[in-house]
Amino acid sequence: MPHLELASISKSFKSNKVLDDISLAADAGEIVVIFGPSGTGKTVLLRLIAGVEEPTAGTISIDDQDMADVAPEHRDVGMAFQNFALFPHFDAFENIATPLRARAQSAAQIKEGVARVAKLLKIDHVLSHAPRQLSNGQKQRTALARALASSPKLLLLDDPLRNVDAKLRFEMRLELPRLLREAKSTVLYVTQDYKEAMALADRIAVLAHGKFVQVATPEEIYRHPATVNVARLFGDPTINLVETVVGEGATIDLAGETVEIDKAYAGLKGRSVTFGVRPEAVALGDGAGLKAQVMAVTPLNERTVLLLQTKGGAELLASLPSSSPAIPKAESEVTISFNPIGSHLFDRETGATHAKGRA
Numbered sequence: 442m443p444h445l446e447l448a449s450i451s452k453s454f455k456s457n458k459v460l461d462d463i464s465l466a467a468d469a470g471e472i473v474v475i476f477g478p479s480g481t482g483k484t485v486l487l488r489l490i491a492g493v494e495e496p497t498a499g500t501i502s503i504d505d506q507d508m509a510d511v512a513p514e515h516r517d518v519g520m521a522f523q524n525f526a527l528f529p530h531f532d533a534f535e536n537i538a539t540p541l542r543a544r545a546q547s548a549a550q551i552k553e554g555v556a557r558v559a560k561l562l563k564i565d566h567v568l569s570h571a572p573r574q575l576s577n578g579q580k581q582r583t584a585l586a587r588a589l590a591s592s593p594k595l596l597l598l599d600d601p602l603r604n605v606d607a608k609l610r611f612e613m614r615l616e617l618p619r620l621l622r623e624a625k626s627t628v629l630y631v632t633q634d635y636k637e638a639m640a641l642a643d644r645i646a647v648l649a650h651g652k653f654v655q656v657a658t659p660e661e662i663y664r665h666p667a668t669v670n671v672a673r674l675f676g677d678p679t680i681n682l683v684e685t686v687v688g689e690g691a692t693i694d695l696a697g698e699t700v701e702i703d704k705a706y707a708g709l710k711g712r713s714v715t716f717g718v719r720p721e722a723v724a725l726g727d728g729a730g731l732k733a734q735v736m737a738v739t740p741l742n743e744r745t746v747l748l749l750q751t752k753g754g755a756e757l758l759a760s761l762p763s764s765s766p767a768i769p770k771a772e773s774e775v776t777i778s779f780n781p782i783g784s785h786l787f788d789r790e791t792g793a794t795h796a797k798g799r800a
């Protein structure tokens with residue numbers, strides 16, 4: 442039995458249908474990241490689960506119990522929303538302690554509980570500060586600490602690192618999974634940052650135009666994106682995309698040159714497609730094959746990104762480990778091929794991925 446179950450949930454504000462018949466089941470202790478661009482209804486979804494907003498249609502169940510008539514305070518749900526919602530007249534310590542006090546814990550238990558989450562979230566030095574004395578990032582972490590301290594069965598986190606600076610965000614991305622797993626709560630975590638989603642999630646639910654386009658593990662989403670848009674949202678640099686037509690025997694036309702692709706696509710001859718290849722799946726060599734000119738070489742930490750241009754003018758990005766001994770120089774000529782893992786064909790009309798081996 443899933444811990445949280447959303448069945449055919451829709452939500453409209455007047456004529457604006459924000460969520461359209463979405464379903465999702467999350468197991469106890471699972472971390473599900475709700476990922477999607479701004480304005481896709483991620484916050485609305487969390488508000489429905491928290492009970493501060495009602496669905497237009499559909500059922501929300503927690504532990505198999507329909508939540509329709511259960512008040513927010515009786516749902517055992519902890520929340521940290523973007524707007525912090527801290528009590529302005531309490532210091533950070535008291536803000537975090539509020540849910541523990543509500544559970545009538547002893548002073549020593551409260552002190553220990555607050556200290557533990559505050560240390561992990563690196564706000565232990567500002568516990569005596571009032572919210573107005575905290576930076577936005579510290580406010581956000583105080584709100585997150587409060588949600589974590591109460592160890593609710595279900596934790597709803599709305600982009601909790603949005604206001605955190607880049608360095609801390611990077612550290613938190615590494616530490617939060619452990620923190621969340623320690624809390625043993627089922628977590629719904631909203632973010633627009635794909636790296637955060639990949640780092641934290643057991644599964645990612647990609648929300649677009651009111652629907653879940655794909656719900657799968659981070660690896661599955663990256664390796665087998667359901668649509669061209671999902672492929673575009675995950676990856677840095679983003680996937681290379683070329684609009685083309687499939688030719689004879691698993692080939693495509695790439696700016697006037699015929700290029701072989703994965704043999705598994707042989708059945709798609711004549712189809713209008715978007716060919717997608719991840720930069721790390723563009724393999725470089727110096728033998729016979731498709732030639733390209735190296736236009737630019739950009740080291741980006743542990744990877745080096747190359748801008749390539751074929752004779753016909755198609756531009757592609759390739760990404761290699763910076764430690765690779767064979768990084769070509771700018772203005773040199775290379776031969777390129779496409780690794781089948783990391784190459785995809787998407788239907789040009791619908792954007793859906795063509796399954797390999799099927800027409």
Ligand SMILES: Nc1ncnc2c1ncn2[C@@H]1O[C@H](COP(=O)(O)OP(=O)(O)OP(=O)(O)O)[C@@H](O)[C@H]1O
Nearest residue numbers: 454457459477478479480481482483484485486633
């Ligand atoms: N109370 C409300 N009344 C009317 N429309 C609303 C209300 N709450 C949300 N909306 C609309 O619902 C849509 C989705 O909003 P939501 O805040 O859930 O997006 P989001 O995916 O969380 O975006 P972001 O990532 O920027 O926070 C928006 O078009 C918004 O205007």
